[in-house]
Amino acid sequence: MNHSKFEEFSSVSVKLCNILPDKSHNAGFINSLIDELNAKLYKTQLCVRINDAANLLKMICLYIKPAEEALAAKASHLMTNIVTKQIIPLSNEYLLQVVSWHLDCIKTGPDLILPDILHNMQCILHSHVHIGQKFINELIGQKGLLVKYIDVENRIYLTSQNSLQISLLVLKCIICLLPIIDEKNECEITMDIKQNISSIIIKYLMNGFVKNEDEFLYCKVVISALRVLSHVYFNNQGEDIPLPELMGISQYFILYGLIPQNSRPEKIMPAQQTIAAAPVKSVGVRGGKKQKVRKHRNNAIEGLKKEIPVSDKSLLKDIDNFENSSAYKPASKNYLDSQKARPCWTLTSDSDMSDVENSRETKLVALKSRVRQSASNLFLVLFKIKDKREMFGYWFALLPNSPYDNNWLGEESSKRSLAYSVVTDPVASSRASTLGVILALLSGSKTYLGQAEVSKKSNSSFIPFSVSLGYLVVRMHKILACILKCERSQVVSLVALKCCAALVQATPYHKMQDGLISELVSCTRKFLVHKEVTLQVGALITMGCILSIDPKIDEVLKVIQKDVRPRPASSDKENKASNECDDFEEGYSDDELLSEEELQKDVDMEFVTRETYFDIWILDICFKNIGWEFRGLDKISCNPSPIPVVLESLQVLSAMAFHHLPLLLKPRIDFVTDTLHELLQHEHQDVVFQTARLISIIGDSLQKLEYTRVDELPPLAQRVSMWEKLSSSLCSVLQAHHSSAAKVVACDCIANIGEQCFKELPRRTRLVCCALLVGSCSDEEPSVRAAAVRALAMAVMYRTLREDVCFVSDCGENILRALTETALVVRTKAAWALANLSDALVLNMDDPELERIDDDLLLRLLEVSVQCADDNDKVKMNATRALGNMLRLIREDNLSKRPQMKPLCEVAISKLVECASKVSNMKVRWNACYAIGNAMKNNTLFTSFSGWQSQVFSNLCSLSQECKNLKVRINAAVALRAPQTRAHFDVHFCLVWRGVMEAMQNAANVDDFSEYKHKDHLIEQLCVTLAHACCLLQQTDLADILDPLIFNFECAKSLYAQLYQKLAPENVSCMKILQAAKYVTVDLTAANDTQLQSLGMLQEIFIWDM
Secondary structure, eight states: OOHHHHHHHHHHHHHHHHHGGGGGGOHHHHHHHHHHHHTSOTTTSOOOOHHHHHHHHHHHHHHOOTTOHHHHHHHHHHHHHHHHHSOOOOOHHHHHHHHHHHHHHHHHSOGGGHHHHHHHHHHHHHHOHHHHGGGHHHHHSTTOTTGGGTOSSSOOOOTTSOHHHHHHHHHHHHHHHSOOOOSSSOOOOOHHHHHHHHHHHHHHHHTOOOTTSOHHHHHHHHHHHHHHHHHHHHTOOOSOOOHHHHHHHHHHHHTTTTSOOOSSOOOOOOOGGGOOOOOOOOOOOOOSOOOOOOEEOOGGGHHHHTTSOTTOHHHHHHHHHOOEEOSSOOSOGGGGSOSSOOOOOOTTSGGGSOTTOOSHHHHHHHHHHHHHHHHHHHHHHHHHHSOHHHHGGGHHHHSOOOSOSSSGGGSHHHHTSHHHHHHHOSOHHHHHHHHHHHHHHHTTOHHHHTTOOOOSOSSOSOOOHHHHHHHHHHHHHHHHHHHHHHOOOHHHHHHHHHHHHHHHHHOOGGGSOTTHHHHHHHHHHHHHTOSSHHHHHHHHHHHHHHHTOSSOOHHHHHHHBTTSOOOOSOHHHHHHHHHHTHHHHTTOOSTTSOOHHHHHHHHHHHHHOSSOSOSBHHHHHHHHHHTEEEETTEEEEOOOOOHHHHHHHHHHHHHHHHHHHHHHHSTTHHHHHHHHHHHTTOSSHHHHHHHHHHHHHHHHHHHHHHHSOGGGSOOHHHHHHHHHHHHHHHHHHHHHOOOHHHHHHHHHHHHTSOHHHHTTSOHHHHHHHHHHHHHHTTOSSHHHHHHHHHHHHHHTTSHHHHTOHHHHHHHHHHHHHHTTOSOHHHHHHHHHHHHHHHHHHHHHTTOTTSOOOOHHHHHHHHHHHHHHTTSOHHHHHHHHHHHHHHHHHOOHHHHHHOTTHHHHHHHHHHHHHHHHHTOSOHHHHHHHHHHHHHHTTOHHHHHHOOSHHHHHHHHHHHHHHHOSOHHHHHHHHHHTTOOOSHHHHGGGHHHHHHHHHHHHHHHHTOOOGGGGGGHHHHHHHHHHHHHHHHHTOOTTHHHHTHHHHHHHHHHHHHHHHHHHHHSOTTSHHHHHHHHHHHIIIIIOOOSSHHHHHHHHHHHHHHOOOO
16 A cells, blocks of 8 residues: 555645635635645545545535635535545545535536536435435425426526536436335335426426437437436336326337437327236136246346346346246246346446547437437336236337238338337347337237237228237238348347247237248248357247147148248248348348358258158257257267257257147157157256156146047057156156256156056056155155155056055155145145045045055044145145045044044034135135035935034035135035935025025126126036935925025026026936926925925926927
8 A cells, every 4th residue: 555645645635624714815725735636546546544535525515615616616526536436434424514515516606617516416426325315305306406407397597508418417416316225225215206307307308309409418318317217117116107208208219310200209198999908817727737837038128137236136126027928938048138238338428439439420329329228228117117908008109010011111100110110220239129128018918919810801991909900910020020031130139039939929820811920930940050059049939939829720830841841921022021121231240140041051951851750840950959960761969059959949849749749759759768868867957857847748748648639649558668768767867866856847757657658667667656756755855845745646546556555555644744844835735635645535435345544544634634724725725625535535434443533524524614615715715615515425424423514504505695706606506416315404405495596596697797707607507406406305395495486486497498508418417407307397296285386386497498
């Protein structure tokens, strides 16, 4: 450390401090001393002690007044040097004095020094953000000092200063005052101040640009203003956001410098017809393991991270949470980011410009590009804070929907679209940022684009909204294909590929014209063999999305077949599309991409060969990436691609397995098996995981084909051979692999072998699989234990295993142990496993010769089921199913051998009633109703227990009548017909009858649109339940049911007539209703007039005029 520098500064500062109180006689000497101190190299060397700094700052603030023009400016510069360029731990007391002094200069100082004061204050606020928070109200409150300089309605005009320069400095200061929220120490400005700032800046930007102003400076002001708006709105989830103005500003500046525009932005109003209904989540058909639906990272939002300090974890977390869900989940999402994250540039300083960019025109082009990128960031902020449903109203203002292929660029509406900006922007980074905005629009928009369709009429004076939306979808396909074909920037191409993936996921191709997929595939194929890894991965993701299109369409199969070369509809259109891209194609090197001629030569070679190993060209590419090359019918080992490409290739194969399994497996099952077997032994754990996941999906898809399209299945012997070979590798993963994720999927793979193949496997293989699953239930990782116990529960449903009482007992013991764990994920899976095990035990009841499980184990299973009914809802929903099965298993001999079982059964029934009627989770409630019905199929409950019926029947009746969720009502109605004899209802028969008839009346009046799709099913089940009760009627019951019959007669008759018209004669419900009709017309008789009246009404209900 150079002590002489400290001594020099100390000497001069002491002199200055000594003469400042008498500055009237020493003005010249004070000026020279301040100049001497300002001349020191503060940025490159330490020269100030903390005591010297504190004393000097205190004396300057005390004795130099803002009115002293030259002295104040120099003093401000000196204080800024000391505070911002020297590493000095100054106390807040001195920093507050410094900022207060600068505020006094702004209030009362001469206009001439205002730019210097604002600049220096901005530097101080930037270095010490926490000090700025003390002056929020004074600087940017309703009457803040800074705000008045940019308020177009009450602006302070400074004749001696450039207003743009002052605006720029003010905006820089405001940026420093906008706090970044820290999770540990939250600091947030009030909503009133935010609204005031945003309102003033919006008015400022809407005021536009005056021609006689400096455009260079105006661009810097706009960049800072857009950044302030982004900061203000980033954490603002309020409703009071002037979206039309903000969308107009964003659209205006994202096209700034590209097209002639008005001198000021105009607000954009949403198209009212585009406000779609809020999406309703559809419930899929249960059964079998489904391909996991994960969130696909939305890389358009990554641009926001460049505007936010890296230290701010909460904001980065918000960005990461802004994702879209997709049917196709990329395997290597970490590799989808840009190769180099751009550092956060100082938005408005001259240092932004490279030394090479020395001409003012070049600098202006670069600044306009940054204006466009700042507008893109504001767009992304708006997409983050506003609901996608609300933003959909602006789609037609942001994206082109021209029906014309050839001259869409010439239309005025298209020139104001984001697509026009992408096609015409000369700067690659701006094109990439605008494509990022398009990606944010397209991501997760399946619900909204699902309305799109092509017109059936060629000429129509009226264009429906769905057709107009279809034009937009078609146009975006054409534009993205054009970009992929002509773009020379790798960064832009990567974002374009992501846009293609998002567009493919959202487009309803079954309602669109043919050729859209072919064109995208044609432009994507060259990136599958690109030398840049990220582009290969992006292209594979796009192909994975195309393979995952649902509903399936023939065009997908055509474009992946080798005998059909994917190409656009006509060469003329290709030429015209190329011409559209000429605006941004010029000036970029072709070295980054393979030439079209070379690619076509490679493609042509494929067609020369008459016989090929696979008929699907994407399989050739995926397996080549993995390490196998095909020449004719020969396969040759080759060097595999980098790991990200291998992982994504495996994920594309998973998409093939899930959606088009016969194309992957049936032709070359032995080769696929050998390849997967080798990959399971790969040194990279992500490859092992992805391979195991592919095997799991293959197993799941094979089981589905067993029930749907048996003719597309490989022969059983081949499937058994495949599983025999893969089982050894999967068992090795479970035994030795250090990746818990791989172990989890390996458990899933064994669970997905399927009963048909499992029973044909060698006995040793079956024993090893079961033993390893049992062993994995004790793994140190909770996720592995959860997967293992789930796999055991799937295996116990196989007939060969559920008939083995030893395996069933082992399975039960492991489930019991898992249910005592603290990890919720383990208990959730274990509760599902418990329900599955109880299902297997119920199935075993059909074979009386099978050995039953030990009474002690049955007792413990019942006990733990009761305990789980008080656990988390995720556990509870399966515990109720298990309780129903356990109660169905109870026999007289169990109760006699284990006396404690009887009170436990009574508690179990009470728990089921409580879960059905009091729990808020609807899935728990309808499972509980189902479980009650299941339990009542056990005759022992009616003969050995008493008192529970009144509680059960009254609650089921109430649920079937009043529950808001119709699925709960349906299950309650089904449960009410579980008792098979009149004696089971006992004195509660009339109560149930009345309850069912009133439930029918309520069901007929259901007007909740969200539940409307379940209404018909509810009415059907109630009618069947009443028919079941009708078949149990005794003559003495007829008088008791007369009142509910009279009150609900017309409704019941109408519902039965409507239902009979809908049901097919062979339908089980129809047969039950006909059985009831026969019973009341033939078998049941009346003994008196009251009974006769009831019987007559019943006969009218069940006899319809056809």
